[in-house]
Amino acid sequence: MNEDSPIVFIVDDDPSICSSLTRLISSIGLQAKSFTSAQEFLQHERPKGPCCLVLDIRLPGLSGLDLQDYLNSLPYNIPIIFITGCGNIPMSVRAIKHGAMNFLEKPFEDQALLDAVQNAIEQHKQARQKEAEIFEIQQRIESLTSREREVFALVVTGMLNKQIAAELGTSEKTIKVHRARIMNKMKAESIAELVRMAGKVNL
């Protein structure tokens, strides 16, 4: 397994649960690493590849829900699957509301956890791709001049060159030149694609 292989993190204060889940996950050929506290997990280096977190709600020190909130405050979107021995409704509602992928009660079917883990990894893979894409688009936008950015913002609203020229107080010809440069710098094949890019970065 290389450093980009998917990895499943497990945080549970019970060492028995840690080792049994690590074994279960490795039995389907996935890499797993366990921690017995939230702090221990946070000290661990973040993986390069896709990952997910199997997290016990009840933990000493920082609880599972606290860790979720903390991770949400970071630019670090790791999908979380909560596991609990004694969940109550308010807890599960809170966990899901704050973006948890799943909420499993112990003892659970192995397939339920393995499915959840695989879904989470898949989701993380896609999310990371999307992030990479957004990063790429942002890089391209960075390369635009400030005038080009102004024109870009108006082009994606569907305005015609003439209208844009009027809006910016310049000639239609100049706008045409700007537009060609924008298409080039943004590596867009069509206006439709340019609009999609703008949508992805919420421009």
Place this chain on the structure above:
Amino acid sequence: MSPDKPTYKELETRLARSEAIIASLTGGEIDAVLSGENISLLRTVEEVETMRLVRCELERLIEERTAELAQSREKYRRVVDNIHDALITDDIQGRVTFVNDRFLKMFGISLEKVDSLRLENYLAPEWQSVLRDRHDRRMRGKDIPAFFEYEAIRPDGKRFWVEELVTPVVENGIIIGTQSSIRDITERKRAEKAIEESKLLRKELEHMSRVISLSGLTASIAHELNQPLAAIRSNAQAAVRFLSWDSPDIEEVRKALVDIIKDNRRADDVIRGLRSLVKRENFELIDFDINTAVHEIISLLYNEVLEYEISIKMELADDLPPVYGDRVAVSQVVLNLMLNGIQAMAGLEIDSRELVVRTRQTDSTTIEFSVIDFGNGIGEDQKEQIFKPFYTTKANGMGMGLAICRSIIEANDGLIWFTNEPDRGTNFHFTLPVFRKA
């Protein structure tokens, strides 16, 4: 009397002889009496008269002494009879040789029966062999503790507790019996029992605070059993998968099985530990005022406040909406957390023993209760364990207190947690939902 005063012994001998002579003379046996030796004794009538006087004097003295002796005996008898303790002496075989009046009154025995008095007559049956054994060993010169408490019984069957102080009676270096003073300690025993009972009551209260509602307990049991069960299941499922690989990983399967055995044992331990617990049923959800409940618990803690010399600072928010939950169980959580806080400050200077109790509304649906002590806080090493069942730092603790607190609060849809204060001390908090009218 004559100047060369004869000794008492001489006088007595002479008197006896002269009396014999006089008797002989009056009896007319002159020849037998008037031997040379006897004549010398009868020097003069005057001498005989002197002897008579001496004899009278002696008799008077004896009478006087006898009266004095009787008087002193009477005095002694009065002291002995009026003494608060019962007195009894016995001989080496345990036969009663003397009792005082107080003894007769205390044990309800009439004077005539004293001669035939035996242990059986005044000891509760279960004490007879013990006391006989003590007596026998003492008679053999063994060193037996002087004080002893036992239950006595009167002829009418009434039982009472006594304390006996026994000392051996030694004559010429030989033990010939014992003398005992016996005190009725029924009142003392009653007081002791009352103290014992109040201690028991307090113990029960503390016990209640540890072993609480059935549902709280069930949640706790469920959690403790779920952990090993979940681990067993995952290990078994992993093992099945390892076996289904093209080249099965037998080593991983072996490890999984070893862990399964270990967790099975752990589940056994949980069940064994729980057998000793007592349960209280009925989980009743109602709306109630948390501040009232807190006030009630504080009044229950009156003795602890005095004993540990702490002050309680109340920071209870006004106009809190009622909360919804099991009032009794929640009160027990409050009690438990406060007791922990109080005990955590036992070693502090009196001035710094302050327990802060706080209630507040954190949002429209949540009430938070906090108890803050200024003890040493919870060590890093204990942090992991503190809410776990059967974990305790107290010598006589069961380690169920916080585990049950947590299960109760969670069963009431709340959360419980703690934070260590930066300037030492621990904050325990729990939340409860605000009551909402249906």
